[in-house]
Amino acid sequence: MSCIEQLEYEILLQGASFKESGEYIKKHFSEWFEVEPGYRLFDAHLIGVPPVVLGVEGEDVIFPYVKPCRGTFLLRAKGPEEIAKLRARKKKR
Amino acid sequence: MTETxxxxxxxxxxxxxxxxQTSVAIHLCDQLRERGVTPVIAGTGSARKLIEVADPKRRYIGEILDLDDCIDAIAxxxxxxxxxxxxxxxxxGVSYAGTLSAISRARLVGIVxxxxxxETAALITFPCEVVATKATHNPMPIVVKLGRVLP
Structure with missing residues (x-):
């Protein structure tokens, strides 16, 4: 997942569990999507417990990023193309 | 020839x-090989080094992969x-198991x-066989339970 580490991102949550990260997205963002683990986002396969929740706000995607030793980080990064892909899936709530 | x-x-x-983790993994490799199953290890850099140093002639372990490369290949x-x-x-660890439950067709076992x-085992809400024990330094409680989830 090094490609995600090369993005310009903001850390919204650190030290939360994977489940709490998904709940945070649903609580704080009006547009969110559920995808399967392994979904390709920013050229990386997402790690997580199904379903993986992704948020959208403006041109930003909010997504969990799991590191084996350090747990889940909730990141926010610009991704208009990723948002278009998510909306095209039409699997919103 | 056996079924496995x-x-x-x-x-x-x-x-x-x-x-x-390291000693149970090597022990599990041995048990799998006894059954004709080829073990492949994927892990973080440190996890891989610990395994490689503990079994330098690779009598038990075999192929070793980078964790993310392995997930990419399966996905x-x-x-x-x-x-x-x-x-x-x-x-x-639960998140990685959850990922495998979605992308792999393997019989999935979580060794917790x-x-x-x-508490960690309770986070496993997807199809996955689980063996859980509070072992930290002594591997024997896990080794005893491994028999339940061997092929």
Whole structure:
């Protein structure tokens, strides 16, 4: 997942569990999507417990990023193309 | 020829923070080989080094993969395994097991250990066989339970 580490991102949550990260997205963002683990986002396969929740706000995607030793980080990064892909899936709530 | 002969098993190692991981992984490789199953290890850099140093002539271990490269290969359907054993002692380990439950067709087993093994095992909400024990330094409680989830 090094490609995600090369993005310009903001850390919204650190030290939360994977489940709490998904709940945070649903609580704080009006547009969110559920995808399967392994979904390709920013050229990386997402790690997580199904379903993986992704948020959208403006041109930003909010997504969990799991590191084996350090747990889940909730990141926010610009991704208009990723948002278009998510909306095209039409699997919103 | 046994039913398991020629099959493959992935051992997915997480952060090696809890000492039992390395010895249980090598022990599991031995048990799998006894059954004709070829073990393949994927793990973080530190987890891989611990394993390689402990078995320098590779009498028990075999192929070793980078954790993310392994997930990529399975997700892209370039590779899969008959069995997958995920070593879990934290939320991150549960997430990796959850990922395998979605992308792999392997029989999935979570080996849960560490001080908070019961709480960690409760986070496994997807199809996955689980063996859980509070072992941290002494691998024997896990080794005893491994028999339940061997092929």
């Amino acid at each position: 002969e020629g099959k493959t098993a992935l051992l997915l190692l997480g952060c090696p923070q809890v000492p039992v 892209e359907k370039q590779r899969d395994f008959d069995y997958a054993y995920v070593f879990i002692h934290n939320d991150g 250990y560490g001080e908070h093994a019961d």
